[in-house]
Amino acid sequence: MCKAINIRVAGFGGQGVMMTGQLIAYCATHDNMFSLWVPSYGPETRGGTANCSVIVSTKTIASPVFANADVLIAFNLPSLTKYMNMVVDNGIILYNSSMIKDPVIKSGIKAYGIPVNDIAVNLGTIQVSNMAMLGAYMEFSGLFSDQTIEKVLEKFLGEKKAHLLGINKQAIQAGREAMIQVKE
Amino acid sequence: MAKQLMKGNEAIARAAMLGGLDAFFGYPITPQNEVPEYLSRYMLEEGKVFVQSESEVAAINMVYGAAAAGFRAMTSSSSPGIALKQEGITYLCGSELPCVICSVMRGGPGLGSIQPSQGDYNQATRGGGNGDYHVIVFAPETIQETIDIMKEAFDIADYYRNPVMILVDGLIGQMMESVDLTKPVKKRFLPEKDFATTGTNHHSRRNVVNSLYLESAELEAHNLALKKKYDKVIINDTRYELINMEDPDYVIVAFGTMSRVCRSAIETLAEKKIRVGIIRPISLWPFPNRAFETIDAPHLKGILVVEMNLGQMLTDVIVANNGKYPIGFYGRAGGVVPDPSDVVNAIGHFKDLVVK
Amino acid sequence: MEIKYKKTNGLTDTPLSYCPGCTHGIVHKLVAEVLAELGVLGETIAIASVGCSVFSYKFFNVDAVQAAHGRACAVATGVKRNLPDRIVFTYQGDGDLASIGIAETIHAANRSENITVIFINNCIYGMTGGQMAPTSLIGQKTTTSQTGRKADVHGNPIHISEMFSQIEGVAYLERVSVYNPRQVRNAKKAIKKAFTYQMEKKGFTMIEVLSSCPVNWGMTPVDALKWIEEKMTPVFPLKVFKDKGEEANV
Numbered sequence: 001m002c003k004a005i006n007i008r009v010a011g012f013g014g015q016g017v018m019m020t021g022q023l024i025a026y027c028a029t030h031d032n033m034f035s036l037w038v039p040s041y042g043p044e045t046r047g048g049t050a051n052c053s054v055i056v057s058t059k060t061i062a063s064p065v066f067a068n069a070d071v072l073i074a075f076n077l078p079s080l081t082k083y084m085n086m087v088v089d090n091g092i093i094l095y096n097s098s099m100i101k102d103p104v105i106k107s108g109i110k111a112y113g114i115p116v117n118d119i120a121v122n123l124g125t126i127q128v129s130n131m132a133m134l135g136a137y138m139e140f141s142g143l144f145s146d147q148t149i150e151k152v153l154e155k156f157l158g159e160k161k162a163h164l165l166g167i168n169k170q171a172i173q174a175g176r177e178a179m180i181q182v183k184e
Numbered sequence: 185m186a187k188q189l190m191k192g193n194e195a196i197a198r199a200a201m202l203g204g205l206d207a208f209f210g211y212p213i214t215p216q217n218e219v220p221e222y223l224s225r226y227m228l229e230e231g232k233v234f235v236q237s238e239s240e241v242a243a244i245n246m247v248y249g250a251a252a253a254g255f256r257a258m259t260s261s262s263s264p265g266i267a268l269k270q271e272g273i274t275y276l277c278g279s280e281l282p283c284v285i286c287s288v289m290r291g292g293p294g295l296g297s298i299q300p301s302q303g304d305y306n307q308a309t310r311g312g313g314n315g316d317y318h319v320i321v322f323a324p325e326t327i328q329e330t331i332d333i334m335k336e337a338f339d340i341a342d343y344y345r346n347p348v349m350i351l352v353d354g355l356i357g358q359m360m361e362s363v364d365l366t367k368p369v370k371k372r373f374l375p376e377k378d379f380a381t382t383g384t385n386h387h388s389r390r391n392v393v394n395s396l397y398l399e400s401a402e403l404e405a406h407n408l409a410l411k412k413k414y415d416k417v418i419i420n421d422t423r424y425e426l427i428n429m430e431d432p433d434y435v436i437v438a439f440g441t442m443s444r445v446c447r448s449a450i451e452t453l454a455e456k457k458i459r460v461g462i463i464r465p466i467s468l469w470p471f472p473n474r475a476f477e478t479i480d481a482p483h484l485k486g487i488l489v490v491e492m493n494l495g496q497m498l499t500d501v502i503v504a505n506n507g508k509y510p511i512g513f514y515g516r517a518g519g520v521v522p523d524p525s526d527v528v529n530a531i532g533h534f535k536d537l538v539v540k
Numbered sequence: 541m542e543i544k545y546k547k548t549n550g551l552t553d554t555p556l557s558y559c560p561g562c563t564h565g566i567v568h569k570l571v572a573e574v575l576a577e578l579g580v581l582g583e584t585i586a587i588a589s590v591g592c593s594v595f596s597y598k599f600f601n602v603d604a605v606q607a608a609h610g611r612a613c614a615v616a617t618g619v620k621r622n623l624p625d626r627i628v629f630t631y632q633g634d635g636d637l638a639s640i641g642i643a644e645t646i647h648a649a650n651r652s653e654n655i656t657v658i659f660i661n662n663c664i665y666g667m668t669g670g671q672m673a674p675t676s677l678i679g680q681k682t683t684t685s686q687t688g689r690k691a692d693v694h695g696n697p698i699h700i701s702e703m704f705s706q707i708e709g710v711a712y713l714e715r716v717s718v719y720n721p722r723q724v725r726n727a728k729k730a731i732k733k734a735f736t737y738q739m740e741k742k743g744f745t746m747i748e749v750l751s752s753c754p755v756n757w758g759m760t761p762v763d764a765l766k767w768i769e770e771k772m773t774p775v776f777p778l779k780v781f782k783d784k785g786e787e788a789n790v
Binding site (some may be wrong): 021025026028032033034035036037038039041049061062063065066067155 | 186188189215298355358359361362441444445446449521523524525
Binding site (some may be wrong): 206207209232237239240241242244245246247248249250251252253254255257271272275279375381383384385386390391392393394395396509 | 552580581583584585587588594596597598600602603604605606607608609614615617618619620621622623626643644649651669706
């Protein structure tokens with residue numbers, strides 16, 4: 001990696017937006033890279049939109065904020081609409097095609113629709129849709145190994161939620177496979 | 185030691201414990217809540233003192249009591265809460281009690297917002313308490329630097345018997361970054377706390393912690409002794425970083441989060457063949473006047489002060505510059521965090537930003 | 541020669557700075573005697589407040605911390621939480637405790653901080669020159685209620701002990717006075733009980749002492765003592781409001 005990767009993740013509250021961003025940052029730290037995660041934060045109320053940004057780099061990270069993202073991960077249409085124009089030329093967008101149908105994407109940007117809600121529902125719970133998206137991004141970027149994400153997830157879930165490790169891993173794998181299909 | 189990903193506020197809390205924190209007192213306020221939340225768990229686990237106070241005023245006065253008893257005490261808050269603590273801060277300075285105050289800045293004035301800001305530069309460096317006093321203020325730019333300074337903060341406070349403030353904005357408090365908690369920090373010889381009120385059975389003379397001197401001559405002598413101490417801080421603990429200062433076209437002065445944004449901006453500017461250096465004050469009081477004496481730049485067109493406020497550190501830069509170079513100012517307020525492209529644009533429009 | 545009476549070593553040799561006839565001196569002596577009799581002078585930290593008793597740190601022969609106005613109970617919390625085996629007490633007037641410091645005091649009581657509060661109620665701000673206090677009586681003339689305190693203008697006198705008797709964390713709470721020798725002896729007993737409870741780690745203890753301010757009341761010291769008995773005690777009855785130790789023994 002020659003330059004820092006700026007990633008923006010956005011969606012509805014409850015779609016696992018913050019967790020997706022955090023897991024990318026945890027994986028990067030685990031692999032001895034520098035990483036930085038910035039949440040949008042507000043009063044402690046639930047619902048509404050959520051977004052966060054992640055920077056992953058092999059060098060020390062300077063600015064914690066960026067205008068345009070290299071990668072946008074959008075879980076719903078309002079997020080895609082809001083942040084689409086804040087993606088660099090030649091940037092990429094991963095969007096939730098279960099909720100966003102045939103979006104118009106500006107030229108120069110590659111967009112990949114991953115049906116993460118459908119993937120998650122097929123596995124038995126909508127709650128792992130963000131893990132399917134994480135799997136898709138891992139497949140696209142080649143950034144982290146399965147071992148890395150497994151170790152990070154184990155720690156993230158802790159003992160209380162250890163029983164969820166299996167389904168999360170399945171969702172990541174399914175997301176990877178979906179990405180391979182979409183890329184072809 | 186492997187790095188770990190940590191939230192700024194939690195890193196502040198952990199680093200305080202690594203720095204020897206004995207007692208924490210605080211009141212909830214966003215965006216610093218994770219500091220007391222974290223400590224409420226881990227301090228009690230280690231058998232140390234944690235009290236959620238009934239108010240900010242009570243918290244700083246509990247710190248006063250704990251510090252008087254000879255313990256390493258701390259409080260943390262955000263802008264309106266720090267405003268309420270000013271009373272206790274001047275008492276701590278007047279009674280020469282060491283403590284650490286963490287200030288995680290949000291937008292103001294008044295209730296303002298809870299978004300990141302540097303609007304409390306004046307509050308931190310000038311303060312709202314009464315009398316001739318100074319708080320030693322450090323403004324780290326990364327979570328790593330926050331940890332390193334926090335770990336050293338109690339030593340500095342004990343060394344000078346004076347409050348030390350760690351000043352960050354809400355972004356540093358809320359973001360997560362890879363950090364190393366084990367980085368060694370400077371150790372210094374610390375005087376014994378022979379002032380502590382622990383009961384006369386436990387030391388040789390009767391100890392009184394007090395800031396009241398009704399005789400003018402007595403108070404003036406106390407003021408002069410404090411002044412002497414502050415002069416020592418200026419000589420020994422003024423901190424700053426010079427970045428890319430070889431023959432620059434422009435010099436940016438920025439602290440905290442803003443200096444990181446500027447670091448990215450000057451890389452873009454270098455690609456455009458514009459050489460820009462940065463003076464980054466790490467201690468805001470004492471302000472690094474001497475950094476400006478070292479500027480040796482025959483092609484320097486001016487100094488741009490960049491802050492997340494409408495020009496507070498600017499006043500200190502104007503004094504330090506002493507009329508030598510044109511000074512421009514670019515600032516955003518209200519919780520807006522400029523990104524590197526904003527700073528690049530500001531350098532491009534330097535002439536329009538010059539402070540008359 | 542046999543020594544019949546001598547000053548307690550709970551007080552320093554510094555002359556008291558109180559006005560002639562003021563009962564602060566009596567209460568100082570009682571607190572100092574109690575600490576000496578309990579053998580805890582060397583284990584005690586006094587928290588001085590702001591008001592007439594601002595200099596109490598000079599008079600009690602113990603370590604002392606001078607607190608900002610109203611914050612004595614917060615400062616005491618900071619000391620006691622770190623030194624749980626020491627004796628910590630605050631000495632506060634009605635302006636300091638019942639006005640600007642009421643929040644700190646209520647919450648220290650509610651947390652059942654194991655400290656003792658000596659609360660001097662003399663219905664007036666003494667040090668600043670006789671302004672109305674939250675405890676001033678209806679009709680009482682002060683420099684800020686010059687035609688007398690009126691309930692609809694100034695509010696009613698605040699009943700601190702009655703209020704604090706409702707707080708779960710309070711272990712011992714009594715209102716006493718020092719207007720005659722019998723009351724002085726009773727006050728000492730109450731103060732001793734409060735400190736004993738603190739040593740037994742029973743929780744928050746407070747002794748409200750109805751006290752006089754001849755200078756700002758515009759009376760002779762003798763008339764001032766009469767005024768406590770005749771005017772103050774009907775409004776502020778002397779009694780034990782709470783005694784957790786007694787409750788436990790029942």
